[in-house]
Amino acid sequence: MEEVPHDCPGADSAQAGRGASCHGCPNQRLCASGAGATPDPAIEEIKEKMKTVKHKILVLSGKGGVGKSTFSAHLAHGLAEDENTQIALLDIDICGPSIPKIMGLEGEQYLEDNLGVMSVGFLLSSPDDAVIWRGPKKNGMIKQFLRDVDWGDVDYLIVDTPPGTSDEHLSVVQYLAAAHIDGAVIITTPQEVSLQDVRKEINFCHKVKLPIIGVVENMSGFICPKCKKESQIFPPTTGGAELMCQDLEVPLLGRVPLDPLIGIQEFCNLHQSKEENLISS
Amino acid sequence: MKERTHPCTQREESWAVSGLSSATSDPGNLAGVRHIILVLSGKGGVGKSTVSTELALALRHAGKKVGILDVDLCGPSIPRMLGAQGRAVHQCDRGWAPVFLDREQSLSLMSVGFLLEKPDEAVVWRGPKKNALIKQFVSDVAWGELDYLVVDTPPGTSDEHMTTIEALRPHQPLGALVVTTPQAVSVGDVRRELTFCRKTGLRVMGVVENMSGFTCPHCAECTSVFSRGGGEELAQLAGVPFLGSVPLDPELMRSLEEGHDFIQEFPGSPAFAALTSIAQKILDATPACLP
Numbered sequence: 001m002e003e004v005p006h007d008c009p010g011a012d013s014a015q016a017g018r019g020a021s022c023h024g025c026p027n028q029r030l031c032a033s034g035a036g037a038t039p040d041p042a043i044e045e046i047k048e049k050m051k052t053v054k055h056k057i058l059v060l061s062g063k064g065g066v067g068k069s070t071f072s073a074h075l076a077h078g079l080a081e082d083e084n085t086q087i088a089l090l091d092i093d094i095c096g097p098s099i100p101k102i103m104g105l106e107g108e109q110y111l112e113d114n115l116g117v118m119s120v121g122f123l124l125s126s127p128d129d130a131v132i133w134r135g136p137k138k139n140g141m142i143k144q145f146l147r148d149v150d151w152g153d154v155d156y157l158i159v160d161t162p163p164g165t166s167d168e169h170l171s172v173v174q175y176l177a178a179a180h181i182d183g184a185v186i187i188t189t190p191q192e193v194s195l196q197d198v199r200k201e202i203n204f205c206h207k208v209k210l211p212i213i214g215v216v217e218n219m220s221g222f223i224c225p226k227c228k229k230e231s232q233i234f235p236p237t238t239g240g241a242e243l244m245c246q247d248l249e250v251p252l253l254g255r256v257p258l259d260p261l262i263g264i265q266e267f268c269n270l271h272q273s274k275e276e277n278l279i280s281s
Numbered sequence: 282m283k284e285r286t287h288p289c290t291q292r293e294e295s296w297a298v299s300g301l302s303s304a305t306s307d308p309g310n311l312a313g314v315r316h317i318i319l320v321l322s323g324k325g326g327v328g329k330s331t332v333s334t335e336l337a338l339a340l341r342h343a344g345k346k347v348g349i350l351d352v353d354l355c356g357p358s359i360p361r362m363l364g365a366q367g368r369a370v371h372q373c374d375r376g377w378a379p380v381f382l383d384r385e386q387s388l389s390l391m392s393v394g395f396l397l398e399k400p401d402e403a404v405v406w407r408g409p410k411k412n413a414l415i416k417q418f419v420s421d422v423a424w425g426e427l428d429y430l431v432v433d434t435p436p437g438t439s440d441e442h443m444t445t446i447e448a449l450r451p452h453q454p455l456g457a458l459v460v461t462t463p464q465a466v467s468v469g470d471v472r473r474e475l476t477f478c479r480k481t482g483l484r485v486m487g488v489v490e491n492m493s494g495f496t497c498p499h500c501a502e503c504t505s506v507f508s509r510g511g512g513e514e515l516a517q518l519a520g521v522p523f524l525g526s527v528p529l530d531p532e533l534m535r536s537l538e539e540g541h542d543f544i545q546e547f548p549g550s551p552a553f554a555a556l557t558s559i560a561q562k563i564l565d566a567t568p569a570c571l572p
Contacts, residue, residue: 062356062403064436065326069466095437096323096470130323130473132438132480135408163325163436164355165403166411192538193330197356200403207405227500233529237538260506 043178046146050179053088053154057213058172058184060205062197064163066187067218067256069098072160075185079156080115088154089117090145092172093162094138095131097121118149135167142171163197165204173208183211185253188244189219190236195244202248214251217241222258233258309452310376311419313426314348316567317454319445319483323470325436327462328491328527330358331537332556333433336458338544339560341388345428348379350418351392352445353435354404354411360394364540370395376421391422408440415441419448436470438477446481455567456484458524462492463511475519486524486566488516489559493526496551524562527555 016022017032050056059072069091076089091099099105100121120131120141133141151157162168173181184205188198198215205212217240222233236242245252311317320333330353337347351359360366360380368380370391379389393404393414424430432449435441446454457478461471471488478485490512496503506529516523530552536543547553 063326064356065324065462095439096325096473098466098470101466101469127469128472128476130438130476130480132443132477134440134443138439165405166355167407167440170405170407191534193358193361196358196361196400199401200355203401203403204405207403222495222504222506224497224500224502225504226502227497229497229499231495231498231531233495233506233531233534235531235534235538237535258506260504260508 040143040175042143042147043175046143046175047178049147049151050157050176053151053157053179055155056157056159056176056179056181058159058161058181058210059187060161060169060184060201061163061187061194062165062199062201062204063188063194066189066194068163068187069093069102069160071185071187071216071218071256072158073099073102076115076117076156076158079158083114085114085155086153087115088151088157089115089160090149090157091117091119091121091160092142092145092168093160094120094133094141094168096162097124097131099160116151116154118145138167139171142168143175146172146175165200169204170208173210181210183213185213186215186250187218188215188241189234190217190232190240191234192238194234195238195241198241199244199248202250212250214253215241215245216253217255219258220255225260309420310423311430311449311452314424314430314452315428317430317432317449317452318486318563319432319434319449319454319457320460321434321442321457321474321478322436322460322467323438323472323474323477324461324467327436327460327467327471329436329460330362330433331533332458332460332489332491332527332559333431334359334362334537335533335543335556336560336563337388337429337431338542339557340429340431340563342544342557343560343564346387346426348389348391348424348427348430350422350430350432351390351394352415352418352441353433354393354406354414354441356435357392357394359390359433360392361540362537363388363390365390366394366400366540368395373423375423377423379422379424389424389427391418411440412444415444416448419445438473442477443481446483454483456486458486458489458563459521460489460491461512461515462507463490463505464508465511467507468511468515471515472519475515475521485519485521486563487522488512488519489524490526492529495529498531522562524559525555527552527559 017028022028059068061068076087079085080087091097097119099119186198186201188194219234221230223230241252320329322329337349340347349359351357363382365380365382371378379391382388459474461467492507494503495506513523528551530550532547532550533543533552
């Protein structure tokens with residue numbers, strides 16, 4: 001599909017092809033014929049592909065920079081410690097693909113025998129390459145990741161998402177609609193500025209009927225490496241994730257402290273308990 | 282007569298164009314805005330909204346009239362940072378009146394946050410609908426006379442950014458402030474943002490490194506919580522000015538959480554020094570206005 005006009009009512013809306021902004025759009029005839037209203041055949045194709053994937057978990061947050069990719073990477077590593085478990089990590093942050101860098105993987109796609117990673121980051125030839133795409137093109141990429149990647153037999157597919165509640169999130173939920181998503185893990189930091197966005201994300205999950213496995217509060221307290229005293233760099237002025245989870249009746253899976261040496265033993269151990277929660281749910 | 286509108290309650294039809302005349306042929310509501318600065322980052326959570334807010338406050342303290350346009354439609358953070366949640370947007374004869382944050386009307390704000398019926402309501406829109414609202418924000422907000430319009434953006438290089446730049450292009454923005462944190466994972470995304478600026482012809486005024494170290498309040502040891510040095514290296518690599526490093530400061534965090542004026546309340550804080558220095562560099566880099 002070519003570039004859509006800025007005021008496009010949406011290919012699946014009642015106004016598709018008939019709205020004032022549709023005049024001159026190369027897809028006007030297609031939309032007016034009702035083609036947009038029929039379900040995308042890719043949804044069934046993805047359902048078939050996903051038959052060999054046992055569990056699918058989305059890692060979300062309304063807010064940027066809370067640690068979604070860090071958490072996704074550590075969760076994938078933690079689950080992959082069991083050599084008999086096949087793990088796949090899919091990074092659908094098209095504009096800001098962090099997973100290759102976090103996993104030290106630039107240029108490679110298999111970290112260990114049982115942990116495979118896919119990201120648009122692998123498709124960029126230079127670290128300065130920017131992916132300057134509008135929504136429809138990003139959606140096409142996500143469809144390709146889900147439909148055209150040979151995932152094989154996977155126990156856990158972890159999907160790392162960008163911040164927000166927009167194209168990428170709608171698309172991944174839509175494309176996996178027939179394939180059944182186990183649920184979403186939502187990451188936040190203790191501050192209200194994060195919780196504000198995370199409440200919207202929880203709202204989004206309810207709207208699209210995506211089960212919520214629980215919330216993880218990241219950057220929860222900082223232990224000074226010199227004096228070992230705790231400080232709250234991101235103070236939970238409105239009660240942090242704990243109060244929000246109580247109010248919204250979603251489970252709080254755990255808290256992860258700020259640690260300059262991300263990746264040390266204690267950090268991984270914290271994730272073990274989260275994995276147990278996920279496996280049992 | 283002023284009436285409160287809630288565009289977001291109009292679902293399927295393109296509410297964005299109903300009821301208001303689109304001011305495309307008008308010299309525009311931006312005619313009185315002298316300088317436009319975009320605050321960008323490829324990365325989320327680095328402090329774009331914080332830097333936008335603090336820059337606006339610092340410029341205002343320097344005697345300027347400042348507006349803030351928040352085009353982060355999914356995560357509009359600025360109303361809370363300025364204690365303005367729940368304020369109403371009113372229509373006037375030239376479009377939407379921005380929300381004024383002080384009696385002197387020297388600081389104004391427009392954000393989708395003001396248009397939501399409930400604060401937790403998610404704006405779950407695809408690109409085209411976001412683009413329509415952004416174009417309206419650019420053309421239909423009656424800013425009046427402003428020295429600076431600071432435009433806060435969401436993370437990424439997608440619809441919001443392309444549409445904002447296209448809509449602002451006829452008004453010749455001064456340039457972009459690019460925010461990063463020191464770690465490699467941020468710098469990695471911000472390099473892409475710098476490419477975006479180059480490709481779209483947007484001048485980069487400089488790089489700001491946020492969350493640059495934390496001084497323990499118990500023992501005064503400074504720890505590089507998010508690694509160190511990335512911002513300055515990035516600026517050198519890209520050949521753009523390095524405007525400064527803002528340290529992690531819990532007082533700044535609290536001010537933002539509680540909607541207070543940090544610049545006024547904490548002149549002794551290390552973050553204050555960094556932020557006012559950055560604002561001064563912006564003032565110095567601003568060409569003198571023609572009479």
